[in-house]
Amino acid sequence: MKLWGGRFTKETNQLVFNFNASISFDQKFFKQDIEGSIAHVKMLAKQGILSDKEKEEIISGLNGIKEDIINGLLPIDPKQEDIHSFVETILIERIGEAGKKLHTGRSRNDQVALDMKLYTKDELLQIKDLLKELLSVLQTIMKENLDTYMPGFTHLQKAQPITLAHHMGAYFEMFRRDSERLTDIYKRMNYSPIGSGALAGTTYPLDREYTAELLGFDGPTLNSMDSVADRDYLIEFLSALSIIMMHLSRFCEEIIIWNTNEYQFVEIDDAYSTGSSIMPQKKNPDIAELIRGKTGRVYGSLVSLLTTMKGLPLAYNKDMQEDKELTFDAMDTVKGCLGLFTGMLSTMKFNKAAMTASAKKGFTNATDAADYLVNHGVPFRDAHGIIGQLVLYCISKDIALEDMTLKELKAISPIFEKDIYDAISLETCVDKRNTIGAPGKMAMEKVISINEEYLKHL
Numbered sequence: 001m002k003l004w005g006g007r008f009t010k011e012t013n014q015l016v017f018n019f020n021a022s023i024s025f026d027q028k029f030f031k032q033d034i035e036g037s038i039a040h041v042k043m044l045a046k047q048g049i050l051s052d053k054e055k056e057e058i059i060s061g062l063n064g065i066k067e068d069i070i071n072g073l074l075p076i077d078p079k080q081e082d083i084h085s086f087v088e089t090i091l092i093e094r095i096g097e098a099g100k101k102l103h104t105g106r107s108r109n110d111q112v113a114l115d116m117k118l119y120t121k122d123e124l125l126q127i128k129d130l131l132k133e134l135l136s137v138l139q140t141i142m143k144e145n146l147d148t149y150m151p152g153f154t155h156l157q158k159a160q161p162i163t164l165a166h167h168m169g170a171y172f173e174m175f176r177r178d179s180e181r182l183t184d185i186y187k188r189m190n191y192s193p194i195g196s197g198a199l200a201g202t203t204y205p206l207d208r209e210y211t212a213e214l215l216g217f218d219g220p221t222l223n224s225m226d227s228v229a230d231r232d233y234l235i236e237f238l239s240a241l242s243i244i245m246m247h248l249s250r251f252c253e254e255i256i257i258w259n260t261n262e263y264q265f266v267e268i269d270d271a272y273s274t275g276s277s278i279m280p281q282k283k284n285p286d287i288a289e290l291i292r293g294k295t296g297r298v299y300g301s302l303v304s305l306l307t308t309m310k311g312l313p314l315a316y317n318k319d320m321q322e323d324k325e326l327t328f329d330a331m332d333t334v335k336g337c338l339g340l341f342t343g344m345l346s347t348m349k350f351n352k353a354a355m356t357a358s359a360k361k362g363f364t365n366a367t368d369a370a371d372y373l374v375n376h377g378v379p380f381r382d383a384h385g386i387i388g389q390l391v392l393y394c395i396s397k398d399i400a401l402e403d404m405t406l407k408e409l410k411a412i413s414p415i416f417e418k419d420i421y422d423a424i425s426l427e428t429c430v431d432k433r434n435t436i437g438a439p440g441k442m443a444m445e446k447v448i449s450i451n452e453e454y455l456k457h458l
């Protein structure tokens, strides 16, 4: 029995049925569908549209269906078109006449809009929790590594020395913005579409404010056509998920580089690495690579939904059913990636000695050497040229700036004195940088205490 069979004289072609049906994937939100129905029924009874007896029968029927699905006692029937039809059919089978009144004053268009919103809200909060765990791990690494020197890069060339705390702090900022983006989206999407009907509201005296309140929304949506046609919140959500994946992917890329034999800045824990079937020595960063790889898949969902929506006239169109599989896939992917990434990061060993040794090589103190000359009255452009000559000289001798004797230094510029060695030491190069946001210890300590407060209220 179809919900809409009355007007039809022929059976649906089987291929058409298969193509049209969504039950294989929209069963994912059976709980939200049932919770939405229960709120709707409570509102109908409050408005005198259903009797209290009917309300009780329907609610206990719906709760029974929910329990039975959860406990595996009620298998979802693939012969039903969608989860809405399935629940309603079983309800009528189980409680009879009252069940036929469930759909009063509602359409599957506002129903599916509601279900998807409820499901997305739940997922969004789970993803925020996962981000919080990641932020906490980053904060711990930051606290422990205020003195762990490492090279900072531009163009993947050694640029200036920083600390591991500072590097992790950059990712803290990114994931913090990601979390705030989710909060913004939640606020904007938190209006209930139920009661909008197919597109034009209903003539029943519904109390949409009440249903909205029962379901934890800030209120009802204000235009019934928009209510059933809006998928902006999914596009915003997919965009936020894409940005999260972009951040994870950049981080993974760095970990993959740091984990190479050439760098050896980190060692990924055995539990988070995999081997090779032929090369016995191999320990590969597959998890980092897979997360980097799955980023494309989440971007794909975003572009897919944007494209699906771009030509749709108001209000509901079946094209919009396509929102589900790709959003579900993106949510599951991001949840999986965030959980695994946090596990990998929290068990990863940082090779502090290798990081410091690398920071000492590659002239990461050249800018500070130039600043030394500037502080002694040399115009910056000239200082830049002089240090350039020093670097050339050092390269030819395979030594670092601080390995040059004062005599050698003075041969290029008489301005150098003994205190140059202190001015270009790794410690000075990092610790003199204390404007807020810089890697110096004092600046970093301030940021860490700001982060601490932030995490407390997250």
Ligand code: ARG
Pocket (backbone or CB within 6 Å): 022, 026, 082, 108, 109, 112, 316, 318, 320, 321
């Ligand atoms: N499965 C449909 C979807 O996901 C439910 C809404 C069906 N509405 C309709 N008018 N056919 O969009």
